[in-house]
Amino acid sequence: MQSIYSMHQNGSDNLEKQEKFLSHSIDSMFDLYLIMLSALIEVRNSESDFIEKSKKKHLSTQEERNPNLKFVNNAVLMALEESNSLSIALENRKINNWSLNDDYILLLLKDIKSSEIYQKYMSDRENKFADDKQFVLDIFTDVIVPNEKLYDYLEDYKLTWVDDIPLVNTQLQKELKAIEPGQEFRVSKLYKDEEDKEFVMHLFRRTILNESELAKEYVDKTPNWDSERIAEIDTIILKMAICEFLRFPSIPVKVTINEYLEIAKEYSTPKSSIFINGILDNLVKEFQASDKLKKAGRGLL
Numbered sequence: 001m002q003s004i005y006s007m008h009q010n011g012s013d014n015l016e017k018q019e020k021f022l023s024h025s026i027d028s029m030f031d032l033y034l035i036m037l038s039a040l041i042e043v044r045n046s047e048s049d050f051i052e053k054s055k056k057k058h059l060s061t062q063e064e065r066n067p068n069l070k071f072v073n074n075a076v077l078m079a080l081e082e083s084n085s086l087s088i089a090l091e092n093r094k095i096n097n098w099s100l101n102d103d104y105i106l107l108l109l110k111d112i113k114s115s116e117i118y119q120k121y122m123s124d125r126e127n128k129f130a131d132d133k134q135f136v137l138d139i140f141t142d143v144i145v146p147n148e149k150l151y152d153y154l155e156d157y158k159l160t161w162v163d164d165i166p167l168v169n170t171q172l173q174k175e176l177k178a179i180e181p182g183q184e185f186r187v188s189k190l191y192k193d194e195e196d197k198e199f200v201m202h203l204f205r206r207t208i209l210n211e212s213e214l215a216k217e218y219v220d221k222t223p224n225w226d227s228e229r230i231a232e233i234d235t236i237i238l239k240m241a242i243c244e245f246l247r248f249p250s251i252p253v254k255v256t257i258n259e260y261l262e263i264a265k266e267y268s269t270p271k272s273s274i275f276i277n278g279i280l281d282n283l284v285k286e287f288q289a290s291d292k293l294k295k296a297g298r299g300l301l
Contacts, residue, residue, distance in 0.1 A: 015208060035097050036144075041077065089187045112139050231268050231272060246294075260276065
């Protein structure tokens, strides 16, 4: 949707250039996923280094000589540190953001250690897996994710990440919740399969190349709306949804409608989702009546 909007705004007809940018933007979401995971590893490693240095101080205190190691021995953080899958992904994608910007890790570590979550967690020295996992989830959700300086860094590093951050963080929360004792953490795939990857470009290309034809499907369904007054994002959403209705037989109608309504709520005007829902509902009835809606498989209507 954003790529189509960008082409409209730029008056560009260079489809290949925009496809490359779209593909690169999606691939870079995987880098963001790895960067957020590596932040958890690095705060743990930073604390471990601090503890070791404190032990070696000439005038170390009793607490420094006998530190509480519960945080650095956290089973979930250790699972991330010892994950071959994650190590390989970080190496392959050349993710070294925190070694170049360790001040952000120190900032996160400071915030973690000053939080009530940390104080409660460290009140005893025994590592229990359930407690370890809940602690990591809590510091990720309540300390790392809301950190404004981290957000600003990510936004400045790659502008397209602004919309990706909530999605990536939600995915990471799900993965952290799913970790079990003794289980190796495995990095998720960006795409489910090759067909999933191809869908992105097929939808983009089929919508762009058939915009006039797709617009004809809804233009006479908006008698009370001047076509020039309809928000441009709304027209793009309608075209993409209609494209899915008519040219993607494996996608259920309800899935298409629900997903584009969510996009409208996030990116368009307050009333857009109501407007779009009305148009799409009417179009579905019309397409069904004229047998234009060719969906393959059970339960797709």
